[in-house]
Amino acid sequence: MRTEVKFFTFSALFSLAVAGVYWFLSYEDAGSTLLLFMFLAPFFVGAFLAYRGWRMRLAENDPNASHPAEAGAPVGRFSTGSIWPFLMGLGVAVVLEGFIFGIWLLMVGMVLFLAASVGLMQESRG
Numbered sequence: 001m002r003t004e005v006k007f008f009t010f011s012a013l014f015s016l017a018v019a020g021v022y023w024f025l026s027y028e029d030a031g032s033t034l035l036l037f038m039f040l041a042p043f044f045v046g047a048f049l050a051y052r053g054w055r056m057r058l059a060e061n062d063p064n065a066s067h068p069a070e071a072g073a074p075v076g077r078f079s080t081g082s083i084w085p086f087l088m089g090l091g092v093a094v095v096l097e098g099f100i101f102g103i104w105l106l107m108v109g110m111v112l113f114l115a116a117s118v119g120l121m122q123e124s125r126g
Contacts, residue, residue: 002053008046015039082123088116 019035026032091113098106 002049005046005050005053008042008049012039012043012046015042082120084116084120084123088113088120091116 015035016039019032019039022028022035023032091109091111094109094112095106096109098104098109
C-alpha cells in the first residue's frame with residue numbers, strides 16, 4: 001500500500017475517533033458535524049489516491065527502484081526566474097484581507113490573482 005494512502009486513511013480514522021469522543025463528551029451538534037467533515041476530507045483524498053494510485057507506475061512505489069534507474073526522467077518544466085508565483089501569493093493575501101476590510105480590496109486581490117494566473121499559464125507554454 002502506498003504511503004500517501006496510509007497517511008490519509010490514518011488521518012481520516014483519527015478524525016473519526018476525535019468526532020466520536022467529542023460527540024459522547026459534549027452532545028453538541030455543530031462541533032460534531034464539523035469534526036465529521038474533518039473525517040470526510042482526508043477520507044475522500046485517500047480513497048481517490050487508492051483508486052487512481054494502483055494504476056500509476058511511480059518510482060516511490062517500486063521496492064526495487066534505484067536513483068540511477070530514474071535519473072534523467074522528465075519531471076516537468078519549472079520556471080526559476082518568474083515573478084508570477086509571488087504575485088499570485090500576493091493576490092491571495094490581498095483577497096484574504098478583502099474579507100476583513102471590504103469588497104474593494106477583495107476585487108483588487110482577485111484581479112491581481114487572475115492576472116498572475118494568466119501570466120503564469122502563458123509563461124509555462126514556452
